[in-house]
Amino acid sequence: MKVTVDMALCQDHGQCAIAAPDVFAINDDGKLEYEPHPDDSERFAVEEAADVCPVQAIMIED
Amino acid sequence: MDHPRIAVVGGSLAGLRAAEQLRASGHVGPVTVYGAEAHAPYNRPPLSKDVLADPAALDAETALSRLTFRRRSSVGDVDFRFSTEVLGVDLGAGRLDWRSVGGGDPAEGSDDFDGLVVATGLRPRRLSAPGPERGRYVLRTVEDCLDLRAAVTAPRRVVVVGAGFIGCEAACTLDALGHDVTVVEPTGAPMNRVLGEQLALAVQRHHERRGIRFVIGPGVTAFEGSDRVSEAVLDDGQRLPVDVVIEAVGSIPNTEWLAGTGLDVVDGVLTDNDLAAVGADRVVAVGDLARFPNPLFDDVPRRVEHWSIPTDTAKRAAPTLVALVEGRRPELPPFAPVPSFWSDQADLRFQSFGSPGLADEVVVAEGDPDDLTAGVLTLHHRAGQHVGTVALNLPPARQRELRDAFVTPTEARN
Numbered sequence: 015m016k017v018t019v020d021m022a023l024c025q026d027h028g029q030c031a032i033a034a035p036d037v038f039a040i041n042d043d044g045k046l047e048y049e050p051h052p053d054d055s056e057r058f059a060v061e062e063a064a065d066v067c068p069v070q071a072i073m074i075e076d
Numbered sequence: 077m078d079h080p081r082i083a084v085v086g087g088s089l090a091g092l093r094a095a096e097q098l099r100a101s102g103h104v105g106p107v108t109v110y111g112a113e114a115h116a117p118y119n120r121p122p123l124s125k126d127v128l129a130d131p132a133a134l135d136a137e138t139a140l141s142r143l144t145f146r147r148r149s150s151v152g153d154v155d156f157r158f159s160t161e162v163l164g165v166d167l168g169a170g171r172l173d174w175r176s177v178g179g180g181d182p183a184e185g186s187d188d189f190d191g192l193v194v195a196t197g198l199r200p201r202r203l204s205a206p207g208p209e210r211g212r213y214v215l216r217t218v219e220d221c222l223d224l225r226a227a228v229t230a231p232r233r234v235v236v237v238g239a240g241f242i243g244c245e246a247a248c249t250l251d252a253l254g255h256d257v258t259v260v261e262p263t264g265a266p267m268n269r270v271l272g273e274q275l276a277l278a279v280q281r282h283h284e285r286r287g288i289r290f291v292i293g294p295g296v297t298a299f300e301g302s303d304r305v306s307e308a309v310l311d312d313g314q315r316l317p318v319d320v321v322i323e324a325v326g327s328i329p330n331t332e333w334l335a336g337t338g339l340d341v342v343d344g345v346l347t348d349n350d351l352a353a354v355g356a357d358r359v360v361a362v363g364d365l366a367r368f369p370n371p372l373f374d375d376v377p378r379r380v381e382h383w384s385i386p387t388d389t390a391k392r393a394a395p396t397l398v399a400l401v402e403g404r405r406p407e408l409p410p411f412a413p414v415p416s417f418w419s420d421q422a423d424l425r426f427q428s429f430g431s432p433g434l435a436d437e438v439v440v441a442e443g444d445p446d447d448l449t450a451g452v453l454t455l456h457h458r459a460g461q462h463v464g465t466v467a468l469n470l471p472p473a474r475q476r477e478l479r480d481a482f483v484t485p486t487e488a489r490n
Contacts, residue, residue, distance in 0.1 A: 025420075026472045027418060027427075027472065028472030028473065028475040028476070029416075029475070031472075031473075031475070031476060032475060032476050032479050035476065040471070040472045040473040040475075041473070042473065044471050044472050044473065061148075065093070065387045066384060066387060068119075068121060068383065068418060069119075069122075070119055070145060070146070073146070
């Protein structure tokens with residue numbers, strides 16, 4: 015699974031870090047960091063993160 | 077036996093999420109999504125903010141190129157029918173009547189279904205004040221947004237009626253674009269039903285310092301003008317000169333097509349905790365018209381008008397409907413989503429978890445309400461129980477901790 019976040023869209027809402035905390039995290043500067051190649055066991059959580067992103071910046075490729 | 081057919085009535089976020097979650101829940105039969113709008117499901121929150129302010133988003137196609145939701149491959153075989161309004165439904169027979177709306181060839185017909193998802197959402201409430209219609213706008217669809225944009229290409233005197241979240245977002249956006257903005261709200265300080273009086277007043281003062289005027293107390297009784305609105309008349313006798321009126325006075329559930337079905341549509345669609353419509357066998361409701369009890373708070377069914385709710389409710393309603401069409405009761409743990417919303421207003425970002433609007437007491441836990449940009453946290457209690465949290469301009473890294481303060485009944489048992 016490949017995860018891409020459109021950082022031009024991202025507004026640091028942080029909802030992805032609630033849905034998939036092992037893949038997305040907000041660092042101490044308030045900026046998003048994420049694992050672009052998460053384990054397939056994270057698929058459900060990553061899909062949830064993509065769903066709840068207010069600006070729909072998260073893309074999942076198989 | 078053929079696979080059961082599911083009709084999803086409503087073609088916005090709730091309808092899309094319902095279709096996705098039906099597939100995720102193992103439904104392999106046909107799914108048809110009926111949407112009255114001409115467009116594929118798109119994201120509405122930017123309509124009061126980025127899109128309203130973006131000089132490049134001049135037409136629906138350009139705006140929608142950025143707002144349209146990506147569709148999962150799992151819904152590739154779902155039949156999306158846009159510009160199609162469902163007129164009525166016979167739940168006993170499992171049949172709905174539809175007609176095409178908008179530009180294309182007029183057509184109408186009936187379709188049979190085995191299971192039904194009600195996802196027709198809300199439409200803006202309109203003011204009943206008499207006077208000219210021209211110059212009065214609402215914000216719900218992309219067309220609404222573009223109509224309003226076209227009316228504010230030059231500096232305008234704008235009156236926003238209603239100081240809820242959408243009214244305040246639109247007021248801040250238009251103020252930042254250089255328009256002269258007045259917000260009229262009869263029921264109290266902006267967003268006070270959710271924020272509580274102290275925080276609402278602090279937000280009002282904050283917005284006033286940016287140059288937005290608030291008229292709190294009186295309501296609009298009439299509009300005046302020859303062919304378009306030029307004055308708003310308030311019930312205390314004030315007359316506000318105005319070029320553009322934005323009506324942001326709440327929403328009405330689109331449930332007229334369910335008349336006569338036996339469903340409780342007094343305020344949205346009454347469901348049980350599984351989102352199964354009360355009074356029907358194979359019907360679920362999804363999105364901001366679903367009136368469901370949330371055991372996080374109590375057993376009172378409520379509609380929740382947050383952006384997160386279509387996604388949350390679809391995840392429960394889909395497995396419920398899959399069970400119901402197979403003649404089973406859904407055997408699922410209690411559905412207790414943590415409500416969550418955000419709002420961007422000029423230099424303020426609101427983030428809420430839980431249901432702060434239920435509270436009878438609000439405590440400022442962090443920060444100073446006279447300095448909102450530096451960060452303020454309020455905790456909202458009902459009868460001593462923590463029911464909601466509002467964070468203003470707190471670091472996003474705090475959100476998980478704030479959200480996790482609301483553990484679901486299921487999580488609590490684990």
